[in-house]
Amino acid sequence: MRNRNLLDRKLEVLEGTLTILQNIVNTQQPIEVYKINIGKAQAIVEDIRSMIEAEPMSPSEINKY
Secondary structure (H helix, E strand, C coil): CCCHHHHHHHHHHHHHHHHHHHHHHHHCCCHHHHHHHHHHHHHHHHHHHHHHHHCCCCHHHHHHC
């Protein structure tokens, strides 16, 4: 995988965002703050999906479909 480091960083950011969401729930912050961070998490997931789709498939992956 060519972009392994970039994917790893994106996953770390996603993990941090999930921790923030957990803290928002624990401290009962306004729903808008929660929604903003959910949007950030969804954007990161979309970035990761796009990066994975851009990677070439190995022969073993192609044979599975």
